[in-house]
Amino acid sequence: MRVLTLWCPDWPVTAAGFEPDDPVAVVHANRVVSASAAARATGVRAGLRRREAQSRCAGLVVVGEDLPGQARAFEPVVAAVTALTPRVEVTRPGLLALDARGPARFLGGEGALCRRVADEAASALGGAGARGPAPGVGIADGRFAAGLAARRGEVVPIGANRAFLADFPTAVLGDPELADLLVRLGITTVGAFADLPTPSVLARFGAGAARLHAVALGRDEELLDATAPEAEPSAEADFDPPVERVDRAAFAGRAVAAELADRLGRQGLVCTRLRIEIETEHAESMVRVWRDDEGIGAEAMVERLRWQFGGWLSGTAAGGVPTGGVTLLRMVADEVAGTGSRQAGFWGGTSHADRRAGRGLDRLRGMLGPGAVFTGALAGGRGPVDRARLVPWGEPAPGRPELPWPGHHPLPAPALVHPAPLAAEVVGADGAPVTVSARGHPSAAPVRLSIAGGPWAEVAGWAGPWTLDERWWDRRARRRRARFQLVAGEGAHLCTVEDARWWVEATYD
Amino acid sequence: MVEEAAVESLVPSGTGVPLAGTRLLPVLPVLAPLLPDPGLRRGSVLSVSGAAGATSLLCCLVAAAMAEGSWAAAVGLPALGLEAAARLGVRLDHLALVPDPGGRWAEVVGVLVDSVDLVAVAPPGRCRPADARRLTARARERGAVMVVAGPAGRWPEAVDLRLEVGTPRWHGLGVGDGTLRQRSVTVRSSGRRAAARQRRVRLWLPAPDGGAGADGDGTTPLAGVPGGVGDGAQGGVPCGS
Numbered sequence: 001m002r003v004l005t006l007w008c009p010d011w012p013v014t015a016a017g018f019e020p021d022d023p024v025a026v027v028h029a030n031r032v033v034s035a036s037a038a039a040r041a042t043g044v045r046a047g048l049r050r051r052e053a054q055s056r057c058a059g060l061v062v063v064g065e066d067l068p069g070q071a072r073a074f075e076p077v078v079a080a081v082t083a084l085t086p087r088v089e090v091t092r093p094g095l096l097a098l099d100a101r102g103p104a105r106f107l108g109g110e111g112a113l114c115r116r117v118a119d120e121a122a123s124a125l126g127g128a129g130a131r132g133p134a135p136g137v138g139i140a141d142g143r144f145a146a147g148l149a150a151r152r153g154e155v156v157p158i159g160a161n162r163a164f165l166a167d168f169p170t171a172v173l174g175d176p177e178l179a180d181l182l183v184r185l186g187i188t189t190v191g192a193f194a195d196l197p198t199p200s201v202l203a204r205f206g207a208g209a210a211r212l213h214a215v216a217l218g219r220d221e222e223l224l225d226a227t228a229p230e231a232e233p234s235a236e237a238d239f240d241p242p243v244e245r246v247d248r249a250a251f252a253g254r255a256v257a258a259e260l261a262d263r264l265g266r267q268g269l270v271c272t273r274l275r276i277e278i279e280t281e282h283a284e285s286m287v288r289v290w291r292d293d294e295g296i297g298a299e300a301m302v303e304r305l306r307w308q309f310g311g312w313l314s315g316t317a318a319g320g321v322p323t324g325g326v327t328l329l330r331m332v333a334d335e336v337a338g339t340g341s342r343q344a345g346f347w348g349g350t351s352h353a354d355r356r357a358g359r360g361l362d363r364l365r366g367m368l369g370p371g372a373v374f375t376g377a378l379a380g381g382r383g384p385v386d387r388a389r390l391v392p393w394g395e396p397a398p399g400r401p402e403l404p405w406p407g408h409h410p411l412p413a414p415a416l417v418h419p420a421p422l423a424a425e426v427v428g429a430d431g432a433p434v435t436v437s438a439r440g441h442p443s444a445a446p447v448r449l450s451i452a453g454g455p456w457a458e459v460a461g462w463a464g465p466w467t468l469d470e471r472w473w474d475r476r477a478r479r480r481r482a483r484f485q486l487v488a489g490e491g492a493h494l495c496t497v498e499d500a501r502w503w504v505e506a507t508y509d
Numbered sequence: 510m511v512e513e514a515a516v517e518s519l520v521p522s523g524t525g526v527p528l529a530g531t532r533l534l535p536v537l538p539v540l541a542p543l544l545p546d547p548g549l550r551r552g553s554v555l556s557v558s559g560a561a562g563a564t565s566l567l568c569c570l571v572a573a574a575m576a577e578g579s580w581a582a583a584v585g586l587p588a589l590g591l592e593a594a595a596r597l598g599v600r601l602d603h604l605a606l607v608p609d610p611g612g613r614w615a616e617v618v619g620v621l622v623d624s625v626d627l628v629a630v631a632p633p634g635r636c637r638p639a640d641a642r643r644l645t646a647r648a649r650e651r652g653a654v655m656v657v658a659g660p661a662g663r664w665p666e667a668v669d670l671r672l673e674v675g676t677p678r679w680h681g682l683g684v685g686d687g688t689l690r691q692r693s694v695t696v697r698s699s700g701r702r703a704a705a706r707q708r709r710v711r712l713w714l715p716a717p718d719g720g721a722g723a724d725g726d727g728t729t730p731l732a733g734v735p736g737g738v739g740d741g742a743q744g745g746v747p748c749g750s
Contacts, residue, residue, distance in 0.1 A: 357624050360621060360624020363624075364605075367616070368610070368613070372607060372609070374608070375605060376595075376604060377591075387591075388590070388601075411688075411719060412689060412690070412691070414590050415565045415568065415589075415593040416564055416589070417590040417591075419608075445684065445685060461684055463683065463688050485689050487689075491561050492561070507588075508692070509562060509565060509590075
């Protein structure tokens with residue numbers, strides 16, 4: 001895919017209202033994150049401690065990092081570029097990308113598109129009173145190369161990524177540990193790294209490095225296994241009455257984000273492109289698309305939402321400031337990827353056995369795909385299915401919730417938990433199916449059990465019902481169930497009755 | 510251009526050839542009487558089967574083998590109850606799960622035999638003898654233990670040791686009262702060569718604490734019906750906690 005990237009150099013400095021000639025450093029957590037050109041000339045670099053930066057540059061102005069402010073200041077640029085083409089993805093304040101194919105055809109070539117985008121952005125910045133360096137615009141195959149092309153203001157021809165990338169130092173790959181190791185091995189440029197055979201890189205440096213190797217080969221698009229999902233997973237919240245305050249809307253957005261992230265997480269997916277739609281009672285709407293190839297988690301979704309609100313309320317977006325309260329908030333995972341490929345490699349693991357296993361599992365994941373190899377983790381819940389979850393290999397295991405779960409099925413834990421409950425029939429002495437009344441009383445003692453249409457087995461012992469009324473506060477999500485333990489034949493089962501139907505949830509094998 | 514060899518030499522080679530003195534994987538003391546050696550012999554193939562309790566027994570083998578930092582894997586066991594496994598001592602973060610290997614199960618087991626010390630596998634309905642032979646040879650070469658789960662006969666090759674769980678009796682559940690608390694089972698072993706002599710032990714699987722324990726008083730005749738023993742009087746109150 002041809003990607004255009006627009007990059008505003010030293011955006012944190014520009015957004016804070018300084019010019020390149022001012023000696024300025026933007027600091028977060030006592031470390032420099034960005035410095036103006038004047039400060040860089042005296043040796044101030046990103047990553048320096050504040051004290052060290054101040055000692056290198058007399059008269060250095062130190063300002064704290066203000067991401068919402070940066071996003072707000074960037075909004076005029078986003079709005080101006082969105083006027084050219086609607087599919088604009090903001091990677092972070094100061095950096096945006098778009099699919100260049102359509103608009104390039106429309107505007108008469110990629111060079112023309114670059115100039116047009118640069119002009120629009122420059123005039124939007126000028127109009128907003130920003131005095132930073134002119135933004136860089138570049139086009140290449142794939143986002144990674146396009147990002148570097150923007151720094152040089154180049155249009156990289158189709159299929160020329162590898163040659164374009166070859167001279168860059170390995171540090172641009174964004175993995176300092178790997179870059180350090182490669183330099184010690186005498187591999188200083190992206191081109192030299194790309195020359196290594198792919199299987200050896202995978203085998204010796206792990207999956208994370210193999211991903212970067214494909215990037216170095218200019219093939220990041222293929223390996224970024226991100227796809228547009230068939231049914232776009234989304235989560236939303238309606239507000240009635242409308243929400244008038246941003247902090248409250250953002251608070252509600254937290255639940256929306258958590259729901260979306262959780263739904264994706266269960267499928268071993270992570271959102272790499274997030275679309276946030278906000279509507280007001282006066283039918284005004286604001287849609288922005290945010291991107292992060294590393295995956296946007298729930299916290300990051302909320303952060304993007306705050307940025308979007310900030311941009312809208314600053315009045316620089318097309319359509320002006322919203323006039324009514326927010327009635328709808330929707331988050332859509334526009335593009336998703338398996339969590340597996342986003343894992344920092346197993347490299348640097350602990351014991352020999354761990355490394356050997358890690359390599360084998362990396363290999364299996366390569367063979368079968370990200371949703372096939374797992375480890376387990378215990379989780380909280382009332383049913384056997386909820387009490388453990390599969391963690392796709394490579395994803396960090398969630399912490400174990402030690403909360404009590406009143407109403408969870410009694411110990412011991414069943415050794416077989418059927419991935420899909422098995423349909424069953426349970427009848428009493430009169431041959432009629434056993435049901436459970438609303439008050440939790442069984443209609444008869446269970447006498448015979450048949451699983452999945454199989455032969456009848458006499459029930460030798462049973463206990464229950466333990467009723468379970470979950471989410472009773474939500475009419476649609478409410479579930480009323482009753483659990484039984486049944487021993488029949490040689491097996492003992494954990495059964496559930498729901499709407500007069502019996503299921504075998506788990507078996508004590 | 511860097512030669513492949515330069516990269517290779519960065520990492521100690523990861524072959525699984527067992528070192529002298531580590532030819533055995535640990536096994537639970539209660540299961541030791543079933544084996545010809547004081548542990549699971551690396552490179553051997555076991556089968557675990559039985560009408561009820563086979564999965565729990567499998568978890569016991571995995572849990573003990575992990576005691577010295579080994580990794581294990583379970584292939585084709587989508588219904589494995591992870592909570593029960595954890596209660597039997599399995600380290601879930603060292604257990605690789607490939608619940609649905611599809612048609613590539615033999616390939617998957619091949620990779621795992623190279624990379625972990627114990628692989629539990631439920632072969633699909635039809636397992637080709639050639640696959641079984643190749644995997645057996647590979648496990649022997651790599652020093653991994655393969656445990657075949659499921660009905661005996663699923664595995665077309667002879668196994669070194671066959672474990673069979675039988676006579677399950679549950680305690681704690683009555684008729685309409687109590688809860689399942691513990692189960693006594695008998696495990697029989699039979700096999701080839703040194704394991705040719707049939708052995709059997711009785712054990713609690715699970716014991717009241719969720720683990721496995723010796724049924725010290727295994728000769729006590731158990732009252733009640735086979736499969737479920739009604740001593741609901743001691744069964745405790747079914748309060749979900």
